[in-house]
Amino acid sequence: MNSNELGNITNPDYHVKTWWQRLDWKDGLYALLLAMGAVFAYSQYSQHMDAYEIGFLFGAAAALSYVGWQWRSFAKLVLAVGVISLFAIYLYHGDQARATQAFLLKYLISSQSAVMWMNVLFVLAMLVYWFALFKRSDFSGKFASALTWIAVLMGFVGLMVRWYESYLIAPDVGHIPISNLYEVFILFCLITSLLYLHYEQRFNTRQLGGFVLIIVNAAVGFILWYTFDRQAHTIQPLVPALQSYWMKIHVPANFVGYGAFSLAAMVASAYLLAKKGILASRLPSLDVLEDVMYKSIAVGFAFFTIATILGAMWAAEAWGGYWSWDPKETWALIVWLNYAAWLHLRMVKGLRGPVLAWWALVGLIVTTFAFLGVNMFLSGLHSYGEL
Amino acid sequence: MRFAVSMLSVLGIASIIGTVLKQNEPYENYIIKFGQFWFSFFEKLGLYDVYHSGWFLIILLFLVISTSLCIYRNSPLMVKEWKTFKEQATEKSLKAFSHQHTYPYASLENSQENIKQQLLAFLKAKGFTYKLKSQADGSELIAAKAGTHQRLGYIFTHAAIVIICFGGLLDGNLPFKVQEMLGHKRIETLDIPESEVPAVSRLGIHNPSFRANMTLPEGMSDNVAFVRVRDGYLVQDLPFRIALKDFRIEHYATGQPKSFESDIVITDPDLKEPITRTISVNHPLIHKGIAIYQSDFQDGGTKLSFKVWDIFAKTNQPSMLEGAIFQKGILGGGGTADKANQALKVEYNDFRKFNIINLSADGKGKPQNVGPNITYKLRDAQGQAKEYVNYMQPLQIDGKHYFISGMRETVQDDFQYLRIPVDDDFSLDGFMHFKAVMLDESKYKEIASRLAKVAVGKGKGKDSSAVQTQFEDSVVQIMRTFAMGGYNKVAQVIEKNVPEAEREMAAKTYIRMINLAAFEAYNLARTLDKKPLLVNNAQTQTLIQDSLNAFSDMFFYGAPYYLQLDQFEHKEASGLQLTKSPGQKWVYLGSTLLVLGIFAMMYIRERRIWLTLKPASQQLHFAMSSNRKNLDFEQEFNLYREQIKHLLT
């Protein structure tokens, strides 16, 4: 059901428009721009792409159109990311060194700077969200949301420009920036925040921002440590095993899963506090918290399932078997089983309340281990992104 | 239900074991790690291959059975729910609903028929389908439903689990396990030529499913592959022959590998012409249902030639030695029986053309390619072996260049490195000539007198020649000691002859003298080579110090020979993996069903509405239900309630 429809409970017109009936000229224009972008990219680079990648290019244009139609703010984000990234690319004049020479690149939109801005903005956004929560300030809440949106914008610009930069190093080094821990941590921050912003708009739950941004900022902390201590931001070429079109869909799908599970866990922590009476008057009602937690796990579960299946298909092509009981695979299965159990309890037993919230929190530990712990402590075929 | 959740948890926990303990390692590794007792205990539990152990399969089996039973029990209900409009609902039961509302509709112009049509249009607009039923008391029931496809989601997801497990079973090793239990098959544990492996340890070309490995050196071909099982293997016969024409590793400008590729040719009696194809990581070739993957690479018998330095000899010339990877050779020996006893067997184990190592002191620098290295073992007459790894080119460490050779006695140890400083031509000769002088007692006198000239020469008078002789004697003495065992030997001598209080002093003096003597020795070696003399500066001091350290470490090197790789002719072998997995189709089918099912279950919401028109009391009763009571449902109910109210006015 559409939120606009619910918002207007006294509207006597009960007719529901299907989603394509709701489209207007702005939606058309948006889709047209995306389609033109895809066609342009195709005309320029099709000789470097295989059939799957061409499929992904147009698939991405279609998917971004669809999500943008359903969620207008997302469409604005996509356009802004596109425009700023193109501008940054123009500023490079095809010369990598300009990242530290051109003023705008150096201080704002080279990939490194954009990511740093993202980091800073996420920290600020979290502080403002908490301020808004304690002061019950609507204005501050809106400001925090705006900061989060801009952080997401900068993060995506950072990734897009990094993508371009990798090709400047050498054409054969160029690759989509989701290939090592540094890059996927950025992706994690962005996806988690976007999922949150979606729920924030839909359920008007600004009070949760402070909670969700805790986990995002934990990731920001990791990015900073990884950058300054390990120089992880330098772009490395891809090892042969990662040179596959599968990576382009497997990794993002996985991170929608991780992001959604993390979001659910943060909402669960808010739920547990509210249940104990802490901050209860400031937070959304328990029903809403419970519902957001469920929805988020449902989204995560669906995407995690897809990601695991895509992973199996990739493994079948790269390692010679769709399932090798490699530690990363096995932990993905464990995460999946965990949330399958969670969903059973809720759906079949009709269980509600603190048990599920605690379970979602424990789920976060399991998920984090699958995401990070496996790389740190266990060895296996997923050797990329070692710490 | 509780059973299903417990099942999921048990499977999850059981899976963890295999991620914590490294699976399918060679059995010696486990023995070393756990000791014999625990090794056998864990082996009985099947912990070295958890996912193929009996008990793990039983857990999976339980899961499949319980899920099947669950489908069997719930499906009829789900199908019924999917189809039915529940038009049999009684007024009494509808009154018991938590979500219901009763409206009066007293107005005249709104005839009953008119209202009914409006309600039906309303339901249709909301995407509901409906069924009408007239009740005995003259009232009329509209039973409507939407989103009941959700129920199919249940069947899809759970059938998917069963199908995926079935597919996995087809590709698992259950058939072999059964044959093994019945005694029809047995794994081979001996390292014998493939042609001698007996039939009980061979798998025929009709084996429906396998995952095997094949190592092909360039220019060779083969039609069998090996399946590793526990601490042994099976031979898998193939219905065709694979030849490797060429194996290539391409590199990025930074030295990291960019691609591994094999040019292979498949010859098959069923083919008119051989298939020639290049396979690489992520790009396998499938022939006759057997997928051929590029999995790894090895050396394929690279030819090697070495300069062999006899490190404890006074000679300063190396001898030559030829060999090849996987072959064996003899070092030393010959002549007297006693000497023959000292001969060492060399086993050339591995050659790597590229080695990407991070040599920066803090580990933060960029890894770089340091060139070829060779791994070999030296085995003595008693069969004891030490393993060595030698880098062909000098490596840069802290700004200085060294020839590096690592030695270890067992695989578990870390390598201990001997670092030999390069001379000014970046060659090993400088050090080797230096050590030849250091070992040559006949040169000590000369060195001592050179030293004495510098140290005591300035003194005038009668005593000076006596002092000089005494000084020279002690230099010769110290050099002799040092040549017998380096710093260690000097320390022993000091400990034996010098009172404790004076030892530190003595050690300092000795070391100082060894340093001075070494400087002279190095220059003496250079004079013999007709090279310009070293001037005494900080750089030379480091060189001398490094040379002395290397000299001293030679006594711990464990062998009297230093093998300097001089030339090589590289030959590689490609590691292929061959798989046949008939279950894959099933797994993919199950996966598709799973995704469809999950989306159906979570994003299709089943809702039902009952509208009862009661002309007698001029009332409309509205009841609504859903099998999932979420927030969305509350909101939807409230919305519909209001909209229907509008409809009636």
Ligand code: HEM
């Ligand atoms: C391998 C084991 C199993 C897995 C992976 C699994 C997975 C799932 C999934 C993913 C869902 C969907 C939850 C959702 O809609 O979000 C579900 C629902 C359900 N499962 Fe299972 N399941 C398993 C075993 C079982 C067993 C053994 C039972 C029988 C007791 C069972 C009964 C149910 C029921 C009744 C539902 C809810 C159906 C509905 O209300 O529409 N499951 N299961």
